[in-house]
Amino acid sequence: MKRFLSIVAMLGLSGLGLNLAAQQTPSTPTQADPMQQQQQTDATNPQQSARSFEGKIAKAGDKLVLQEASTQTTYQLDDQNKAKQFQGKKVTVTATLDTSTNTLHVVDINPAETK
Numbered sequence: 001m002k003r004f005l006s007i008v009a010m011l012g013l014s015g016l017g018l019n020l021a022a023q024q025t026p027s028t029p030t031q032a033d034p035m036q037q038q039q040q041t042d043a044t045n046p047q048q049s050a051r052s053f054e055g056k057i058a059k060a061g062d063k064l065v066l067q068e069a070s071t072q073t074t075y076q077l078d079d080q081n082k083a084k085q086f087q088g089k090k091v092t093v094t095a096t097l098d099t100s101t102n103t104l105h106v107v108d109i110n111p112a113e114t115k
Contacts, residue, residue, distance in 0.1 A: 050107050053093045057086040057109075066093055066104060079106040086111070 053075065055068040064083040066075045069090075075097070077083045083106070090112035095104035 050094050050096050053095060053097075053104060054091070054112055055093075056090050057083050057088065059087065066091070074102075076101065076103040077106055078103055079109075082106055082109050 053066060053068050054070065055066045057064055057077075058067050058074075059065075060074065064077055064080055064087060066077055066083075067073075068075065077093075086109055092110050092112050093104060093106060094108040094110075095106045097104055
């Protein structure tokens with residue numbers, strides 16, 4: 001009988017422990033976890049930090065675009081004035097990418113380095 005009561009008590013306590021652990025798991029990031037909060041912000045923000053894109057500035061309709069060499073992707077350019085002087089040339093564009101519109105928000109455009 002003593003053994004039976006001990007087993008029942010242990011099962012009850014372990015079930016209580018599992019219940020408490022499940023209640024303590026946060027479903028949303030808290031202020032105590034800024035890294036998780038930053039990752040959530042990054043996932044909802046279509047713009048990332050600036051990076052380099054290499055390709056050729058070309059005309060598409062009445063707009064200048066970047067035709068990226070490595071991925072064969074064409075990107076819209078938000079700064080037509082900076083791009084104008086490089087039309088038809090290979091360049092490196094430093095920009096942030098708006099994935100929802102496939103537009104590069106140009107920080108800088110430089111002639112591509114020849115190797």
